[in-house]
Amino acid sequence: MAVAAARSEEVAVEVKSAFGTAVSDAAIAAVIAFFLATPILSYKTVEEATSLGLVARWPQVLMGVAAVFAGRLALNLLWPHFGGVVAILKASWARLGAFFHAIGGWRTVLGVLLVCTVAASVTGHLAVNRWYDLLLIAPLAVGVWRRSPAWLFLGLALFFPFAPGATRYYIENFGILVLIYVMLGWGLNVVVGLAGLLDLGYVAFYAVGAYAYALLAQNFGLSFWICLPLAGILAAFWGVLLGFPVLRLRGDYLAIVTLAFGEIIRIVLLNWQSLTGGPNGISGIPRPTFFGLEFKADGGFADYFGLPHTSLHRIIFLYYIILGLALVTNWVTIRLRRLPVGRAWEALREDEIACRSLGINVTNTKLTAFSIGAMFGGFAGAFFATKQGFISPESFTFWESAIILAIVVLGGMGSQVGVALAALVLIGGTELFREFETYRMLVFGLAMVMMMVWRPRGVVSGRVPTIAIGKTHRIGGDLVQEGRG
Amino acid sequence: MEYFVQQLINGITLGSIYGLIAIGYTMVYGIIGMINFAHGDVFMVGSFIALLLFLLIGLTAATPLIIIVLAIIGVLLIAMALTAVWGWTVERLAYRPLRGSFRLAPLITAIGMSIVLSNMVQISQGARVKNLPPDIKDRLSGGFQVMEANGFAAVISYRQLIIVCVTVGLMTFFTWLITSTPLGRAQRACEQDRTMAALTGVDVDRTISLTFVIGAALAAVAGVMFLVYYGAIDFYIGFVAGIKAFTAAVLGGIGSLPGAMLGGLLIGLIEVFWAGYVGSEYKDVAAFSILAIVLIFRPEGLLGRPEIEKV
Numbered sequence: 001m002a003v004a005a006a007r008s009e010e011v012a013v014e015v016k017s018a019f020g021t022a023v024s025d026a027a028i029a030a031v032i033a034f035f036l037a038t039p040i041l042s043y044k045t046v047e048e049a050t051s052l053g054l055v056a057r058w059p060q061v062l063m064g065v066a067a068v069f070a071g072r073l074a075l076n077l078l079w080p081h082f083g084g085v086v087a088i089l090k091a092s093w094a095r096l097g098a099f100f101h102a103i104g105g106w107r108t109v110l111g112v113l114l115v116c117t118v119a120a121s122v123t124g125h126l127a128v129n130r131w132y133d134l135l136l137i138a139p140l141a142v143g144v145w146r147r148s149p150a151w152l153f154l155g156l157a158l159f160f161p162f163a164p165g166a167t168r169y170y171i172e173n174f175g176i177l178v179l180i181y182v183m184l185g186w187g188l189n190v191v192v193g194l195a196g197l198l199d200l201g202y203v204a205f206y207a208v209g210a211y212a213y214a215l216l217a218q219n220f221g222l223s224f225w226i227c228l229p230l231a232g233i234l235a236a237f238w239g240v241l242l243g244f245p246v247l248r249l250r251g252d253y254l255a256i257v258t259l260a261f262g263e264i265i266r267i268v269l270l271n272w273q274s275l276t277g278g279p280n281g282i283s284g285i286p287r288p289t290f291f292g293l294e295f296k297a298d299g300g301f302a303d304y305f306g307l308p309h310t311s312l313h314r315i316i317f318l319y320y321i322i323l324g325l326a327l328v329t330n331w332v333t334i335r336l337r338r339l340p341v342g343r344a345w346e347a348l349r350e351d352e353i354a355c356r357s358l359g360i361n362v363t364n365t366k367l368t369a370f371s372i373g374a375m376f377g378g379f380a381g382a383f384f385a386t387k388q389g390f391i392s393p394e395s396f397t398f399w400e401s402a403i404i405l406a407i408v409v410l411g412g413m414g415s416q417v418g419v420a421l422a423a424l425v426l427i428g429g430t431e432l433f434r435e436f437e438t439y440r441m442l443v444f445g446l447a448m449v450m451m452m453v454w455r456p457r458g459v460v461s462g463r464v465p466t467i468a469i470g471k472t473h474r475i476g477g478d479l480v481q482e483g484r485g
Numbered sequence: 486m487e488y489f490v491q492q493l494i495n496g497i498t499l500g501s502i503y504g505l506i507a508i509g510y511t512m513v514y515g516i517i518g519m520i521n522f523a524h525g526d527v528f529m530v531g532s533f534i535a536l537l538l539f540l541l542i543g544l545t546a547a548t549p550l551i552i553i554v555l556a557i558i559g560v561l562l563i564a565m566a567l568t569a570v571w572g573w574t575v576e577r578l579a580y581r582p583l584r585g586s587f588r589l590a591p592l593i594t595a596i597g598m599s600i601v602l603s604n605m606v607q608i609s610q611g612a613r614v615k616n617l618p619p620d621i622k623d624r625l626s627g628g629f630q631v632m633e634a635n636g637f638a639a640v641i642s643y644r645q646l647i648i649v650c651v652t653v654g655l656m657t658f659f660t661w662l663i664t665s666t667p668l669g670r671a672q673r674a675c676e677q678d679r680t681m682a683a684l685t686g687v688d689v690d691r692t693i694s695l696t697f698v699i700g701a702a703l704a705a706v707a708g709v710m711f712l713v714y715y716g717a718i719d720f721y722i723g724f725v726a727g728i729k730a731f732t733a734a735v736l737g738g739i740g741s742l743p744g745a746m747l748g749g750l751l752i753g754l755i756e757v758f759w760a761g762y763v764g765s766e767y768k769d770v771a772a773f774s775i776l777a778i779v780l781i782f783r784p785e786g787l788l789g790r791p792e793i794e795k796v
Contacts, residue, residue, distance in 0.1 A: 035567060039537040039538065039567075040567075043537050051619065052536075052540055053540075198589070245777075249784055250784075253780055256731065257781075261777070263773055264769075264773050268767075271766040271767060398724070398728070402522075402596045406596060441600055442600075442601060442605060442608065445598065447597075448596065449578070449594045449598060452590050453579070453583060456586040
């Protein structure tokens with residue numbers, strides 16, 4: 001009896017001290033929040049006639065500090081009970097996986113989706129014209145046959161412009177924009193994800209492609225379809241030119257030199273007024289044509305096919321161009337991974353010294369990765385120029401490089417699906433919240449930090465080796481050695 | 486000659502500011518091997534804190550000089566302390582959870598933090614250029630004439646004198662801190678081998694936090710100096726100054742404190758002389774090109790130790 005009483009007292013003391021530490025920890029957090037907010041958030045500068053004035057915002061700041069205290073306290077008190085919840089979630093996730101295998105994996109899931117899509121199509125719930133539904137149904141059917149969810153994404157991407165609710169605004173500002181970043185992400189993935197070279201100046205090649213198309217079209221009147229390969233070749237040439245002297249450098253030194261090159265190219269574009277128009281940029285860049293047909297009211301695409309003229313045709317055409325370019329990038333990358341040069345890239349990423357001792361020409365291997373990545377950046381740049389009709393150095397700042405690199409790393413280096421998902425979430429997510437313009441970039445930055453802390457190796461962190469003895473196994477992210485290329 | 490001397494003075498002043506920021510980069514890189522991209526924005530936050538403090542004190546044209554000097558010292562100390570809290574928080578939230586993780590992960594969180602800091606200031610203070618009140622600016626103008634010929638005088642302004650003196654003082658203090666205090670010893674130990682340092686009883690997490698605190702405090706000093714020197718700041722200064730300072734750190738040899746200072750001075754001088762004798766359009770190209778050339782021929786930087794490759 002006495003023992004039990006003593007024990008309950010002990011438990012009470014323990015609970016009390018746990019509560020005490022929780023409170024004191026929350027108080028420390030609140031104090032830190034207070035110092036963080038003073039004075040940078042608690043006073044706002046306002047322009048007055050002769051000088052700057054100050055407006056105090058103490059109520060909001062104190063409320064924020066109180067919120068930090070309450071949040072931290074709640075977290076401290078609830079965290080010990082959180083383990084159970086996590087365990088339940090993990091168990092149900094594992095059970096879900098087992099169930100998934102029991103019912104036949106992707107084939108069944110995609111099959112069910114296919115049946116639903118066909119049913120929706122027959123009842124007329126999908127596109128306005130039922131023939132367009134085939135864009136979704138056909139890839140899904142292939143997906144069922146090949147047991148691969150990638151075909152579902154392909155179907156969704158193909159069908160997107162005709163999906164119910166896809167207005168011109170969404171196709172242009174969501175679809176095309178996300179695909180540009182998917183393509184840039186896949187291009188940079190060759191350099192960073194496969195060859196393990198940290199490139200912080202990727203936007204330079206994007207700029208070279210864009211200016212190459214704009215200048216060739218304006219000065220020589222060449223069409224988009226002739227300039228597109230030229231822009232890619234020029235960007236690849238610049239990749240070789242910049243890469244040759246610096247690819248001996250390792251890791252972070254390479255990063256800083258590529259960053260410097262990116263900035264140099266931007267500054268030159270900004271100051272070479274006679275060629276690039278300086279900060280005013282180049283406007284009136286010609287639009288692409290559909291086998292020589294322009295997208296205009298009279299005698300254009302719509303007239304030729306007997307359709308009523310809308311500006312939507314051009315937008316959808318642009319959407320399919322960038323989708324095609326992105327798919328080419330993806331396909332080339334997948335094929336390259338199976339070639340000797342692709343295997344050399346991945347070997348280089350894992351261990352440069354081993355590569356050297358096996359007789360791989362390290363400089364040439366790096367140079368091919370750098371220039372092929374640059375070529376895709378050049379294609380994307382040419383597309384960007386023709387889509388916007390106007391380019392200026394402002395579109396090619398370091399932040400573009402940083403965002404593309406973030407997409408590659410967040411997606412999981414080397415993973416094609418992961419990169420596409422990361423581009424969709426980061427770019428698409430921030431585009432959808434365009435109404436909250438002021439807070440958009442703030443949330444973007446916070447999302448980058450939180451996603452990285454949550455999954456340091458990216459969303460799709462595991463890797464499937466392109467070659468293996470016997471059956472190929474997926475390698476978990478924690479087992480993948482980082483490269484120091 | 487007078488023109489040359491004037492450019493030299495300006496270059497040294499600018500170089501001191503870059504050098505102070507570069508120390509933050511170089512110390513963090515030395516100890517955890519990451520490029521702290523948010524450091525430039527920590528400098529910007531420090532600069533804004535200083536501006537707000539100056540406005541809160543409310544100096545006027547009639548304030549005696551001694552009060553102004555005291556005010557600057559006070560603002561410097563408070564800005565250092567508050568910015569240090571920011572530096573600590575950034576490390577705690579964005580880098581510590583990724584300690585020992587994959588190499589690129591902290592680089593991405595650093596870029597994220599940089600976006601967060603610059604946008605936070607943009608939202609809370611507005612995107613416009615903020616000017617130091619003219620009263621304070623006027624009181625700080627003037628200077629010593631060094632030499633004069635053909636109607637052109639080379640002048641060291643009071644502001645430049647303050648900046649150079651504070652920088653030299655702080656450099657001496659921090660060199661002493663790193664070379665002959667227990668904290669400096671712990672810091673150097675962590676730099677060489679973190680696991681081994683932990684085994685010998687060094688609190689690695691605390692040492693790394695302190696490194697960030699010191700780096701942020703020095704960035705705050707640079708921020709105050711920048712504000713006093715140019716008299717105008719905006720939320721974007723962190724990016725440009727950060728890139729230059731990082732260039733300076735790499736140029737001088739990353740991981741080396743004197744190297745950071747030398748690199749900062751070189752970048753400042755290159756920039757000022759290029760702008761003075763060639764033209765200001767391509768001054769950044771000159772700085773970056775010299776960085777690329779130095780790295781190609783001497784990858785470890787001017788004063789850095791070559792990295793030994795181990796299998």
